[in-house]
Amino acid sequence: MAIDPKELRRCLGHFATGVTVITCRGEDGAPHGATVNAFTAVSLEPPLVLVSLDRRSRLCALAGSRPFTVNVLEAGQKELALHFAGRPNQEVRWARGNEWGVPRLAGTLAHISCTPWRSYDGGDHVLFLGEVQQFRVHPGRPLLFHEGQFHQLGEEHRPLLWDRSADGPDGGVSFFSAVTAGRV
Template sequence: MSVGAMRTGEKGHAVSPADFRAACGLFPSGVTVVTRRSPDGGAYGMTVSSFTSVSLHPPLILVCIDKRAGLVLQLGHPEYFAVNILSEEQQDLAVRFSAFPEKKRFDGLRWSEGWRGVPLIDGVVASLACSKEEAIEAGDHYVLVGRVKEIRQHPGRALVWCESRYHCLPTPPDSTRD
């Protein structure tokens, strides 16, 4: 479809998955790795860009998780999980946690335990350890709402995902210079 063209689909309301994906992909987001412990005590993680804050009082966030993802399908809905916001130096981790076999994703990676043992990845700009507040079924995904129990923040800038590519934010002008 050419830029500027409008496509509404048959009878003005059917939308093709390709058009839907392309339009939503224009909206920039950060990149996170959502982590949890598996029932055998191991660490699990997957790359997730569908993260947003929901409420301040109480502090709630959400992520949208494909129903086929190991996070929910193989392991069952997590009671506790963490959202690790990747830094612009961690593009390799976005690839690792979306493309590597599940059991190899933590190989050689530095991480520590947060609230209730959730895996917090070193070098991220922020980690939010959460308890599951709600898991809402929405089409082929679950909207997983988490109540934030612990926050760790580190210096650095977030990696950006837009139009199916990773980006780094431009360096802001130095406000201390005249």
């Protein structure tokens, strides 16, 4: 059975993600970035994250050879996401740099500055692993992406609390125990 790429993309869009902008210095030294929702944590020892970049993108050509920052966007930064997705619409506010000179965006929910660690063929994308050198989290709510549209957590959003009393002797944890016990 042949897979229709458009239908696969629609199916994969049902997985809600956060929204990031990956930034680095361009060949001319100027900051460059692209909106990316294919980002994930990989390892704590060593501290690694993964970003998946379209191999046709300019950022893909830059990210493998220079430090980069993963900027996790805050709920009010939809226009910034669109700006770095190829729809320039505003003047970008950059935060003060770090000791590696890696550009990062101002006002984000979090930023994770990395040095390149490894890259892997990912079909029409390249998978870049970055070793985390510095990170910071700021208060706020995340910008989300689901079914091709941006979303925000609703005001009624309450995180599920992890019930550590359900930890068993084998180290397993039932994260639904808080729900079934009526505490959420």
